[in-house]
Amino acid sequence: MEYILDVQNIHTFIGQYHILQGVDVRVPKGSITALLGRNGAGKTTTLKSIIGLTPPREGKVIYEGKEVQDMRSFDIASKGIGFVPEHRAIFRDLTVEENLKIAERVKGDYLRKKEFIFDLFPDLKRLMALSGTALSGGQQQMLAIARALVADNHLLLIDEPSEGLAPVIIEHMMKAIRLLSKDSTIVLVEQNFLVASQLAEYYVIIEEGRSVQAGSMKDLANDKAAIHRYLGAA
Amino acid sequence: MSSYFRKNYVLLITLSVIAALFVAAAQGMEKKDFVITLLRGLSVGSLTFLVASGFSLIFGLLDVLNLAHGTLFMIGAYIGWTVFVRPDTFVDLLTPLALILSGFALGDVYPLLATRIRLGLSVKRILPWALVLVSILIFGFILPRYPISIWDVENYGQSPVTYSFMADQGTRLLAPVAAFTEISAPLALIGLLLASIIGAFGLSLFNSVTQQQFKLNWKNYAGFAILLLVALLTFIFNESLTASLTGLSSNWLFVIAVLVATLSGAGLGALIESTLIRPLYIRPIYQLMLTLGMSAIGIEIVRAIWGRPEFVMPKPVFFNGSGGVCPATNFADWWANNCSTILLLDGRVRVYNEIFIPIVGLVVLISIWMLLQRTRLGMVIRAGVQDREMVEALGINVRRVFTMVFALGVGLAALGGILAAPSMGLSNAMGESLFLNALIALAIGGLTNYPGAALGSVLVGLIQQFIIKYGQIGIAIPFTDIIFKPTPPLVPASTVLLMVIILLILPNGLLGKKE
Amino acid sequence: MTQQINSRLSAFFSTHRAALFTLLVLILLPFIVGLMDGESPMMVFANESGNSKFAQGLAIEIFILALYALSFDLIFGITGMLSFGHSMFFGVGAYLTGIAIKTFGLSLPATLGLVFIAAIVQAILFGLVLPRVKGITFALVTLGLGSVFHIVVMSSELGPYTGADVGLQGVIVPAFISPANERLRFYFIALTILILVYLIYKRFVDSPTGRVCVAIRENEGRARMLGYNTFYFKLAALTLSSLTAALAGFMHTLYQPIVSPNIAGMGFTVTALLIILIGGVGTLSGALVGAVVYRLLDFGLRRYIGESASFISGAVYVLFVLFIPFGIVGTWKMKSLQIKQGWQRIQKLFG
Ligand SMILES: Nc1ncnc2c1ncn2[C@@H]1O[C@H](COP(=O)(O)OP(=O)(O)O)[C@@H](O)[C@H]1O
């Protein structure tokens, strides 16, 4: 199988805390891979380590065949990784349109992708002139995903997209993510196991800063013991 | 609409109280006094704004409290003065400065060079130190012997004070042309170039962060080539350049002085950020100490080069006319005679101090606003003030933006300095008082809020000037015969008190956003 | 029984070897300097002028600076409040002492009592703004309060009391601790006070209250979530700090012939900041080491370089920040851990 992203045994420190103590994540090209685990397990930190915001001290991050773990964040991102962080991180002082424009990596990105984005999230179209803060939670989440789509990204890292959203909006979000996975690979952090199991083909479970189990989602759905043990879900 | 009032009633009440105070202050004095005081307030406010806005941009984006900002304001003033009063010195300095900087313009090349060199670990450790030392030694040998026609702080007849005075009288004194006597010219030039490259290479080795490997193209050498060209041209055409500068009218020379001061400030800012501040982003407290130290060093450098006594920079002739119909009463008269003062509602208003400076302040206010709102750089700055990590995760090199913003901020301060020089005069202390003003203005307006910086600066300027004015004419206390005259110490105290009161009511300042 | 005491004592001596040695040196310092200069201890006891007396003077200044820096380390280094008005704490002590003795003729104990009361009052004044402003805004508000105090002290209206911009002079110090005639006594009193305050501070930092202060520095939100009313802890730190700084100011006025208004200015707050940054922020002992280095550096540079001394000191600070970022004590603590670990590794290799 061809892996677009191969995270090998990374160790990440925040301050003096040893947060990640050996995480492996392999992401097949074109798939949706879910990172699962309890709150505080280290899923967000894994994503941040991939994109260099909390660079790993040991281990390798191989993206499209190149080691990127020593590069600066913006260099890594420029290689074609889009990041949709936890809590969305919409820029308050920018309008919705500017929130999209700022993600341009090549001049004209925004104009080229505009139609595609509006097709995906029709709501955003009428909000363009508003400031980033005026949006509802669901709209912010759409904007955060849309922002990651402006540049030509082959890999999207999406952190808890369903967090705090109403079921109807989650449905919409899932549709969008499924649509996106046609063109790009997606790494999805998701607390809501139902959502994750419907979207993802592969999974990695992280527990206390270590990756403890990985495989295909179908197998996990039948592995009640693992679900119970690592995710605390029924 | 009503929800806006409910949310912001504290702000609105505060603003109305300030406005009411302002109206009351206006009632208490004659019209002509009021006009003059208002314009003076705007003038001080504009200078304060130039310092405050840069400081606030830097603080907002980089989280660096640049305590050296006032000193950099002062340095801008002294650099501008040098260009204006001693163009010969300025031209003489261009060659060595361009050479000294040239090595640093090759910054992108060194990491590549470093990876090519394969050395033992112990050599690798010593190498940066050795290179820097060698560079310092070469500089130490050449620079004292490099001929620059300059003033002499020890000798009153040739001190900056005298040159400044003579320039004001209309005769621009120049020192005799300095010549290469102790050292041969080619040796000096090549030595400086080498020392610069060696030193910059050495410094770059201290920074061990691995960088992305990229192909070098002509852009990586462009800065170096330009500097080298500047150095050569200014060396060859030294005399004719000096002659043409001295031949210019003082108006054009002033424009050049403003440009040079602003650009040097920006360059200095970029240099400081990329060499000194950058290693300390992970240790914020130490930036505080670093900028404090830089401030002390800067003041000493100014004292060593330009001396301690205060002096006044002459105004360009455009603002310095007298006699005839001056003070002008209408625009045509003023334009024809370039009067230094005009009559406005019977008040004598100094054109440079009280009209030109506020206009420049306004122009800068609008330009920076446009930059922030209308350009991509501005967008990145606004986003970065809120969330640097996210900006970086979008693939934007925030560090580069940091350098630009630091350069911009220091450039604005330097611009303020050279603008202030003809009105405030040049002194070792000029930065300090203005910096305190700027801090107060920012605290009042909102630390990282651009319109807030403008509002705070204007308030600070106005309050100070009104209190000074009332110190002269006195305040008649109602229902009594007492006339209260605020004493000079009340001027700084009043703004400080206003700051404390406003911060207690609105902890984030008038326009600052809640965290 | 005695054996137990003996073993405790020896344990105490071995853990505090460096501190005890320093103490011994400080006690003997006047005499050592005297001997080096050919003065007998008797002459030193008689307070005859000479190098010993001069060294005592310098040491007293250092003790006072150290007290002042300690008080700043408590609120900045330990509790994490950056106050730019700290010189006011010192200035209030210094000026109140001078005015009480000179203008109102109060006795020394009464003056000290007054100074302490004033210190508590002003800590509460600073404390009033605490719940409203944090971080950099707190720095600005305290800067404001401090500058108002500086301006008041400098104003000509209060000249008869404060000496305005000339400085406060002519304070008659009781003969038994006169810095001119009884300097050795002054030296030992100052030393004793410094040691006592230092020990109190150590105790404070190790106490539950002190630990909460450290927690506030690390993360105030979390400290509050753990159920502590952080306001009271900050106020406690401020009060202790204010008392100490006022005590330092009290001694400053007794020792110095002229109290310069500079000690109420922003520059003197920066001095405190520099001292603890040199010594090591939040280490307490760093304040002591920093005071020694700062004062000696300042003294040496002014003496041998003169005018441009502050250029050099500015450069020294910049170098410090870039190369010894954790201060002398902080860096030493870290390195000593490394050295210890290195030793253990070597021992493991052979053992
Ligand atoms: N800035 C930080 N400082 C200290 N600990 C942190 C920090 N950020 C995260 N952690 C710790 O790292 C662990 C992993 O966090 P995170 O990756 O956010 O978990 P998840 O996303 O799986 O919920 C948690 O225990 C958290 O407490």
Ligand SMILES: [Mg+2]
């Ligand atoms: Mg998370």
